[in-house]
Amino acid sequence: MRKNKKRFDTAMKYSLLFAALASILIVLMIGFFTFREALPAFRDIGLGKLLTESVWRPGQGQYGILAMIIGSGLVTAGAVILGVPLALGCAIFLSEIARPNLRAIVKPCIELLAGIPSVVYGLFGMVIIVPIVRGIDVPGNTGFGLLSASIVLAVMILPTITSVAEHAIRSVPKEFREGSLAMGATKWETIQKVIIPGARSGIISAIVLGLGRALGETIAMIMVIGNSVIIPATSTGNPLSIFLSRARTLTGNIAVEINYATGLHESALFATGVILFVLIMIVNSSARYLMSRGSLGKNC
Amino acid sequence: MTKEGVMKTIDYSLYYGDFKALNGITVNIPINRITAIIGPSGCGKSSLIRSFNRMNDLMSNSRTEGTILVDGEDIYSQDVVRLRKKVGMVFQRPNPFPKSIFANVAYGPRIHGIRDKSKLAAIVENSIRDAALWDEVKDDLGKSAFSLSGGQQQRLCIARALAVEPEVILMDEPASALDPVATLKIEELMEKLKRKYTIVIVTHNMQQAARVSDFTAFLLTDSERAGNLIEFGPTIEMFTNPVDNRTEDYISGRFG
Numbered sequence: 001m002r003k004n005k006k007r008f009d010t011a012m013k014y015s016l017l018f019a020a021l022a023s024i025l026i027v028l029m030i031g032f033f034t035f036r037e038a039l040p041a042f043r044d045i046g047l048g049k050l051l052t053e054s055v056w057r058p059g060q061g062q063y064g065i066l067a068m069i070i071g072s073g074l075v076t077a078g079a080v081i082l083g084v085p086l087a088l089g090c091a092i093f094l095s096e097i098a099r100p101n102l103r104a105i106v107k108p109c110i111e112l113l114a115g116i117p118s119v120v121y122g123l124f125g126m127v128i129i130v131p132i133v134r135g136i137d138v139p140g141n142t143g144f145g146l147l148s149a150s151i152v153l154a155v156m157i158l159p160t161i162t163s164v165a166e167h168a169i170r171s172v173p174k175e176f177r178e179g180s181l182a183m184g185a186t187k188w189e190t191i192q193k194v195i196i197p198g199a200r201s202g203i204i205s206a207i208v209l210g211l212g213r214a215l216g217e218t219i220a221m222i223m224v225i226g227n228s229v230i231i232p233a234t235s236t237g238n239p240l241s242i243f244l245s246r247a248r249t250l251t252g253n254i255a256v257e258i259n260y261a262t263g264l265h266e267s268a269l270f271a272t273g274v275i276l277f278v279l280i281m282i283v284n285s286s287a288r289y290l291m292s293r294g295s296l297g298k299n300c
Numbered sequence: 301m302t303k304e305g306v307m308k309t310i311d312y313s314l315y316y317g318d319f320k321a322l323n324g325i326t327v328n329i330p331i332n333r334i335t336a337i338i339g340p341s342g343c344g345k346s347s348l349i350r351s352f353n354r355m356n357d358l359m360s361n362s363r364t365e366g367t368i369l370v371d372g373e374d375i376y377s378q379d380v381v382r383l384r385k386k387v388g389m390v391f392q393r394p395n396p397f398p399k400s401i402f403a404n405v406a407y408g409p410r411i412h413g414i415r416d417k418s419k420l421a422a423i424v425e426n427s428i429r430d431a432a433l434w435d436e437v438k439d440d441l442g443k444s445a446f447s448l449s450g451g452q453q454q455r456l457c458i459a460r461a462l463a464v465e466p467e468v469i470l471m472d473e474p475a476s477a478l479d480p481v482a483t484l485k486i487e488e489l490m491e492k493l494k495r496k497y498t499i500v501i502v503t504h505n506m507q508q509a510a511r512v513s514d515f516t517a518f519l520l521t522d523s524e525r526a527g528n529l530i531e532f533g534p535t536i537e538m539f540t541n542p543v544d545n546r547t548e549d550y551i552s553g554r555f556g
Contacts, residue, residue: 099360175395179457182353183408183464184385193407198398 034277038270045264050271056229058257058265065272067231071146071247072276074232075225076214078150078243079157083214084207086154087161091206094162095169096191107166114159122223125152130224138244140235144226147243152220157210164209168202169195201291208287212280218251227252250276306331306467306498307352307387312366313526314347316359321347323526324366327517329468334490334499336513336535338506340550343519344527345502349470352500353387354380371467385412388461392473394453396445396460401428401437404445404456408464423463430496431459432489451482455489462493469493471501475508487512506551510539518547 041050045063053064090110094103129151134143172195180190196203226246234241248256254269261269307329314322322344329335329352337345347356354375356362368375375383385408396404405424414420424441428434433455437448445456454474461469471490475483490499490512503509509516516535519527531538531547542548 173395175391175393176397178355178358178389178391179395179397179460180407181358182355182384182389182391183411183460184381184383185407185411186381189411193411194397 031277034270034273038267038274040264041267041271045268045271050268051275054231056253058261058268061264063264063268065250065253065268065275067229068248068250068253068272069275070231071225072215072249072251072279074146074242074247075149075153075221075249076211078146079153079214080207080211082150083154083157083210084161087158087206087210088165088203090158090162091165091169091203092191092196095166096187096195110159110162113155114163118156118217118220119223121152121156122220125149125220125224133244136244138235138241141244142226142246144224145244145246146225146232149221149225149247149249150243152224153214153217156217156220157213160213161206161210164206165199165203168199168206171202172198204287204291208283211283215276215280215283216251218249218255221249222252222255225249225252227256229253250279307368307370307500309348309351310367310369312351312368313364314344314351314356315363315365317361320524320526322351323522323524323528325527325529327529327532329498329500330515331498332494332496333514334494334501334512335515335517336509337500337502337517337519338504338509338550339519339527339530340521341504342525343521345504345519346472347527348519349472349500349502350389352468352470353384353389355389385464386466387468387470388464388466389470389472390454390457390461390474393477394450394457396448396453396456399445400442401445401448401456402441405459405463408460412464424459427459427463428456430462430493431455432485432492433459449482451478451485454478454482454486458486458489458493462497466497468498468500471499473502473504476504483508506539510535518544518550520546520550 041063050063050065051069052066053062054066055062055064056067090106094107094110098106125148129148130143132143133145133148133151134141176194176198177190180194181187185193225248227248228246229248230246232242232245232247235244250272254272258266258269309325309327312322312325313320325348337348339345350356351364351368352370352375356364357380364376370378370383370387397407399407402424405427406420409420409423414423425434425438428437433452436452437443437456440447445453448456454477458469458474475486478486487508490501493499494514501509501513513535515533516538517532518530518538520530522528531542531544533543538547539551542551
């Protein structure tokens, strides 16, 4: 009897180990095959040309993805600028200010946002956001472009950032809160000076998770960003008008063209995927570095 | 015998929802003395001490009856920020903020509007000195407060409370999470602090109450589990010649 139990334990241990290994294996395999398909592009075009050339004309053998890198970068930056303050506001409201019954209404609403398929966000963007943005009176503005895409993306990353940041804020020990209030600090001073610094690493990881989601978003971006392979540029003297420019994201580039691409063109799209992969890895590991360094706030 | 109290409660009752936690407490906390609140677990010691600086307000379902006066003024008719500046608190578990040692002590003065760097530095040094911690941390003020031992953290929390120049310091079982040596240091410190401050301490440790306090309040729950003040008086008299049988039973270890 006892022997059987022991055997069962061992079996469980190895099957769980197998499950853990499987996930590592899958990541390695995705990395390996994407890279293998991308190899001809890296060999024949070269990483330098891929990254620095701004012209993407597969028909004429020109494969520069700089425009897409800038497109992805700008739309992500725009989404973070618009989305992070909103999401952190939501998180602070839910964790520190809302009474339980209000929280019970607001929180499921925000979580519901996470469940909406991204193609629906794209539709929402096309029907609501794009026409509004089109109203901005600037020559060449069609409404499709970085601004519309940033707004849609900001809404899409809202639930991720809100729920992770809210969790981080709620796990700040209540002793900090009481200690601060007992010193005669107001609620807002306590939030600003003790709770947010205490939740800093969690808030950073929330933002990075949102960033990763933003970089990877594909279909909703294709629907509102205009998809022109151009380096976004200002159309008036105002530097902000760069956000009215059309653009294309790295993800969009792959999704739009992969169905008919062959040969070196196809390989160049896989190379785009590899670059995206590396980019997200850099973002995640730099966040991990920031988090490990700053959790105790040296000089705050 | 009893000096005019800096704090007093008059027929004070506290409820959490329908539950009555404290029942009609009337007590006079003498100025510049250490007053210990003792009693078995669940008798309302912490609820009482947390009433003086309105920390019970944080519980959304709490409700009070009767009056608590601080400096002769009803605590509910004065600004809570001003009240808590006057009535500081040290908690059961050391709770320094995740900031540097300096920033922890400077926290209170800063939120109360002191910006001047040299002034802040002076306040921080004096407070840490008064908390008998200066020699141990003077070279490490920029280090995280979490690098200190538990006993040092608790003295840092005392320094943090002193930095806003309170009149009263409430201590809710300040040594219960500390080892005997660190506890002794806190007790010696309290003895020193009572020259300048009025101290109220909650403790479940009767030897500690006997060692450090000048006055003792003994709380016990009644049949409805509400805390009642059974006896209040000079600690020596209470421990040698208690008036109430229940006090004698508790002190001599017959229950609790």
